[in-house]
Amino acid sequence: MRLENIVLDENVEWERQVELFLYRLNLYDFKLTILNFFDVGNSMSLAFISGIFTAFSIFTPFAIKDYRIQKFLENRNYAVAN
Secondary structure: OOHHHOOOOOOHHHHHHHHHHHHHHHHOOOOEEEOOOEEEOHHHHHHHHHHHHHHHHHHHHHHHHHHHHHHHHHHHHHHHHO
16 A cells, blocks of 8 residues: 555644655655765665554554553562552
8 A cells, every 4th residue: 555545644734744745755856875885765765664664563562562461460469469
């Protein structure tokens, strides 16, 4: 699914800014050279952003589960002590 088809938020201003960013990204060729070793272009920047969202969506459930287990053990130890 393309990023343009996803509704990010109910905030119209935020959605408009994202649409403007994606439009300009497609319109202008964005290139950045790092120490003249390699070029970072549109595809590289979108792949990097995609990687960040993927990592976030993978690690968030594990962090939530770890937090819940930790709270469960704290409550269990508190109940046993009393």
